[in-house]
Each structure stands twice: as C-alpha cells, then as structure tokens.
C-alpha cells in the first residue's frame with residue numbers, strides 16, 4: 001500500500017470508527033517510513049477533531065465517539081511506542097508527572113504529550129485519567145518531580161487544575177515544582193488565573209514549554 005493510501009485509510013478509519021484495522025495500518029505506515037508525528041498531527045488529530053465537531057452537532061453520538069476514539073488509540077499505541085523508542089536517550093531532561101484531572105477521562109492528547117516528552121528525554125510518570133489531587137501530589141513527592149503537567153478536556157473539569165495548585169500550596173510544595181496545563185478548552189488566561197507556570201496548545205509546544213520551565 002502506498003504511503004498516501006495508508007494516510008487516507010488511517011484518517012477514514014478514525015472518522016468512521018473502524019477500529020479493528022488501525023493498529024495494523026499504523027505498523028504498515030512505520031514499515032513505509034512514515035513519520036509518526038506527521039501521521040498523528042496531519043491525519044489522526046484532524047480526523048478525531050472532525051468526529052468531535054460532528055458529535056457537537058449531534059450528527060454523531062456517544063457510541064460513534066467511542067469507536068473513533070478506540071480507532072485513534074489503536075494507531076497511537078503503535079506510533080507512540082515508535083516515538084518513545086527512537087527517543088531513547090541520554091540523561092533525563094527532567095522528571096514529569098502527568099495526568100488528566102479528576103472527573104475527566106479524555107486521555108488521547110495527554111498521552112501524546114507524555115510520549116513526546118519521553119521521546120525528548122524527559123522521565124515521565126503518566127498517572128492516566130481521572131486523577132485525584134492527592135494522587136498527583138503523592139507521586140510528585142515520591143518521584144521528586146520537577147514538572148507537573150495536567151490535562152483537562154471539559155470546561156467543568158478545568159477548575160480542578162486550580163484545585164491541585166491550591167492543594168500544593170497548602171502542603172508548602174508549590175514553589176518546588178513547575179506546573180503546566182493544557183487540553184482543548186484550556187487557555188493562557190485560565191493558566192494565569194489558576195497560577196500555573198505555563199500553558200501550551202499542542203504536544204510540540206508542550207515539550208518546548210517543559211524545556212523552558214526546566215531552565216527557569
């Protein structure tokens with residue numbers, strides 16, 4: 001299969017929620033020397049965003065959303081493994097604890113950020129989704145983490161990022177860690193309002209931000 005056909009098929013599988021073949025297709029893409037970051041950013045992400053739009057317009061329903069998310073995840077698992085392996089490196093660029101906040105189970109964007117940070121040499125502990133403040137804080141202490149990265153995809157879960165920061169303050173730990181926040185509804189203003197150290201719009205920018213935060 002030619003590279004263009006693979007790209008097209010990946011896009012359509014995510015859009016149509018055909019999740020059975022996407023892992024295999026992602027492996028084919030790698031065999032064809034397709035750049036996994038390009039496949040993610042130029043095909044998988046636009047497809048899942050269109051799915052979100054259709055869901056917003058009630059053209060798609062929750063089962064469609066779930067099938068598409070699974071299609072995306074199956075391809076991502078293959079690509080992310082490749083990204084992490086190629087990034088196997090040198091000494092750690094810094095220790096990061098990452099997770100999606102309590103009440104929120106969106107994991108795709110958070111996982112892309114985690115993989116790219118790993119590929120760029122950060123040591124990343126990914127706590128997954130629906131993460132309680134106490135779990136973030138205990139892990140930060142246990143790992144001696146330098147950066148906390150919190151994702152939120154829902155306007156109703158965004159304030160929880162602020163709660164974690166308040167809890168860190170209450171434990172006297174706020175000054176010991178840099179905090180970055182993200183997720184599609186998150187903005188620079190929100191980051192400032194809750195007292196985070198930075199916000200980034202996508203995974204590539206998130207890595208640049210983490211590098212800046214390590215220097216500051």
Ligand code: B12
Pocket residue numbers: 045048049051052053055056057062065066069073103104105106107108109110112113149150151152153154155156180181182183184199200201202203204206
């Ligand atoms: C896939 C999806 C799901 C899947 C998630 C599966 C999974 N395993 O992750 C499922 C089906 C479970 C789901 C459930 C729900 N969803 Co949903 N979902 C989406 C969808 C279509 C895509 C999200 C996604 O993965 N995007 C692709 C990734 C790559 O983008 P991203 O997450 O934004 O991440 C990038 C950046 O934001 C950034 N980033 C992300 N995290 C971080 C962290 C840091 C620190 C930094 C620096 C950067 C960063 O980098 C990432 C990579 O570039 C969005 C639509 C959308 N456009 O966002 C709706 C959407 C977010 N969902 C929505 C809704 C309503 C729901 C539900 C409430 C539906 C329901 N009725 O049950 C539930 C909520 C469940 C819960 N409690 O969390 C709404 C939210 C709207 C709102 N105002 O509340 C959206 C916007 C759809 C819509 N148009 O209505 N969903």
